Amino acid sequence: MFSKLNSTARLKPELESPDKSLPKPVPAEAKVSPGQYLKAVRERLQIGMREVQDASMVIATEEGNENFYVSPARLTQIENEESIPSFHKLFSLCSVYGLDLNDVLGRYGVNANRTRAYRTRFLPEITRTTSAEIYGFEDKVLVPVRIDPTFRWETTQLVNRVVAMWGEIPAAFLLSCNPRKHTYGYVGLTDRTMFPLLRPGSLLMIDPERRRVVQDGWKNEFDRPVYFVELRDGYRCAWCQVDGSRLTLIPHPVSNVPIKSFNLATEADVLGQVVGVAMRLVPPNTSSQGPGSKLPAPTEIVR
Numbered sequence: 001m002f003s004k005l006n007s008t009a010r011l012k013p014e015l016e017s018p019d020k021s022l023p024k025p026v027p028a029e030a031k032v033s034p035g036q037y038l039k040a041v042r043e044r045l046q047i048g049m050r051e052v053q054d055a056s057m058v059i060a061t062e063e064g065n066e067n068f069y070v071s072p073a074r075l076t077q078i079e080n081e082e083s084i085p086s087f088h089k090l091f092s093l094c095s096v097y098g099l100d101l102n103d104v105l106g107r108y109g110v111n112a113n114r115t116r117a118y119r120t121r122f123l124p125e126i127t128r129t130t131s132a133e134i135y136g137f138e139d140k141v142l143v144p145v146r147i148d149p150t151f152r153w154e155t156t157q158l159v160n161r162v163v164a165m166w167g168e169i170p171a172a173f174l175l176s177c178n179p180r181k182h183t184y185g186y187v188g189l190t191d192r193t194m195f196p197l198l199r200p201g202s203l204l205m206i207d208p209e210r211r212r213v214v215q216d217g218w219k220n221e222f223d224r225p226v227y228f229v230e231l232r233d234g235y236r237c238a239w240c241q242v243d244g245s246r247l248t249l250i251p252h253p254v255s256n257v258p259i260k261s262f263n264l265a266t267e268a269d270v271l272g273q274v275v276g277v278a279m280r281l282v283p284p285n286t287s288s289q290g291p292g293s294k295l296p297a298p299t300e301i302v303r
Helices: 034-045 049-063 072-080 087-097 101-107 114-122 171-177
Strands: 128-130 140-147 163-170 183-186 203-207 227-231 234-243 246-250 260-263 268-278
Touching (some): 049 072
Antiparallel strands (some): 140 163, 183 203, 203 268
C-alpha cells in the first residue's frame, strides 16, 4: 500500500521533469487552521486519503485499538471542517506524516509543557513522581554562556554574580546533557518524613537502576541511601530496610513521623534511590521581614 510513497519517481520528481511545478509549501501556521495544516502536509507529501486509511489500519491493528483508524470521511472532516480529532487519530496522522505529536497538539492549543505549571498549583501537598521530559524542543532555555573570569571557585557566591552573560538555547540541545534517564519526584508540602534532611517542597532526582535496598555500608545519616517508594495510597521518600518480604520505611528521627512496614509483594514498590535534590532552606511563605531576620539593604552588602 506504500508503493507510491517508496517509488523512485516520487522521491526525485525534479530529475525526471524539471519543468514540473513543485508541491505547494505548507502555509504559514498563523493563516491556517490545524486541519488545513494537516491537509497541506499530506498534499506536500503526495499521500492519498486511501493511503492514510490503510496506514492507520495497520497502526490500529498493531496497537490493538480501533480508535487509531482514520477513514477517508473522517479525514475529510478533520481537514476541511473545524473538527478536532481524537488523540488516537492525531497519533496516526503524525505517524504517517512524520510530524511531531506535541507540535501538532500545540496547533490545537494544547501545550504539553504547561502541565508542569498546573501540577505545582493543584498538587503542592502530595509527594509524587514528576516528569523531566522536554516536549517543546524549540522552547528556549536560559543558560549561562560566559562565566566571569575573575570568579574564585573556592568561595561561595551568588550564581547571578558568577555569570557574565546569559543566553537562550533550544531545549532540545539539553537532551544530550543527561545520557541516563532519571525519574524525578516532588516531596509534598505536608510530607515531613525526612525533615530536615529533605524538606517539604524538595525536588528529587531518582535513579531507577538503584532499586535494591542497601542494608549497610554508611557512616552517618547523610551517607545512608534514601529511596523513593510507591505505595497503594501514594508515594513516600525515606530510609528503607528489608526483612524478608517486609519493607520498613524509616523516617528521620527529628520528623516525629512513625516507622511503617509494608509487604514488598503487594503493598510497596521501590522506584529507585534519591541521587540528587533541589531544596529550599526557607519555606516560600516565610516573611523575610521577621524579627532578627532582616537582611541588609543592597547598599550595605560588602562586596
